[in-house]
Amino acid sequence: EAGVTQSPTHLIKTRGQQATLRCSPISGHTSVYWYQQALGLGLQFLLWYDEGEERNRGNFPPRFSGRQFPNYSSELNVNALELEDSALYLCASSLGLARVFGPGTRLTVL
Amino acid sequence: RKEVEQDPGPFNVPEGATVAFNCTYSNSASQSFFWYRQDCRKEPKLLMSVYSSGNEDGRFTAQLNRASQYISLLIRDSKLSDSATYLCVVIEGGGADGLTFGKGTHLIIQP
Numbered sequence A: 001e002a003g004v005t006q007s008p009t010h011l012i013k014t015r016g017q018q019a020t021l022r023c024s025p026i027s028g029h030t031s032v033y034w035y036q037q038a039l040g041l042g043l044q045f046l047l048w049y050d051e052g053e054e055r056n057r058g059n060f061p062p063r064f065s066g067r068q069f070p071n072y073s074s075e076l077n078v079n080a081l082e083l084e085d086s087a088l089y090l091c092a093s094s095l096g097l098a099r100v101f102g103p104g105t106r107l108t109v110l
Numbered sequence B: 001r002k003e004v005e006q007d008p009g010p011f012n013v014p015e016g017a018t019v020a021f022n023c024t025y026s027n028s029a030s031q032s033f034f035w036y037r038q039d040c041r042k043e044p045k046l047l048m049s050v051y052s053s054g055n056e057d058g059r060f061t062a063q064l065n066r067a068s069q070y071i072s073l074l075i076r077d078s079k080l081s082d083s084a085t086y087l088c089v090v091i092e093g094g095g096a097d098g099l100t101f102g103k104g105t106h107l108i109i110q111p
Helices: none
Strands: A005-007 A010-013 A019-024 A031-037 A044-050 A053-057 A064-068 A074-078 A087-095 A098-101 A105-109 B004-006 B011-014 B019-025 B032-038 B044-050 B055-057 B060-065 B070-075 B084-091 B099-101 B105-110
Touching: A005 A087, A010 A019, A019 A087, A019 A105, A031 A074, A044 A064, A044 A074, A053 A064, A074 A087, A098 B044, B004 B084, B011 B019, B019 B084, B019 B105, B032 B060, B032 B070, B044 B055, B044 B060, B070 B084
Parallel strands: A010 A105, B011 B105
Antiparallel strands: A005 A019, A019 A074, A031 A044, A031 A087, A044 A053, A064 A074, A087 A098, A087 A105, B004 B019, B019 B070, B032 B044, B032 B084, B055 B060, B060 B070, B084 B099, B084 B105
């Protein structure tokens, strides 16, 4: 059974551009969670999607947005990129109360 | 304000030694606890859940102390491959994501 997959592995953008990150949860799982892990910081919760709906979001500005498709895959969009958006972006499925993470997308903003 | 605190380390430990580190949490209503392992530039991977009675998985033992609000991870007979960052995760139940991650403890096992 495939785990959580994410693409691309790496993404390099410049300030002001937009980034789109993609995730597919574990097969059959309806929820997708997005996290940001910036250097020196812990994992910060970004967004939670379930059954195509945004269920909750963390303390991030509106330029962080996303959606979930009918097949439960998800997209995270970051508009008007800033240097401090450089981070590892992780997508996760639920495993009971815990989370199973994908390999992440490393976003670098120059 | 909910907080999960970990000593960032690094803990430099000789191979074969026993090492333990703690994670303190501020919310007494916290319900569930986990330890994750994260290798450099990789995603966190679930290491083990932490049960109230304590639990063991091979060389790893996890303990919960609700009175003092901390969880611990003990690694016996440490291996070079145990070198990683260990994250504790506290679930408080209800609302938002419900999970709070510690920033991790960096462990280096030296030959």
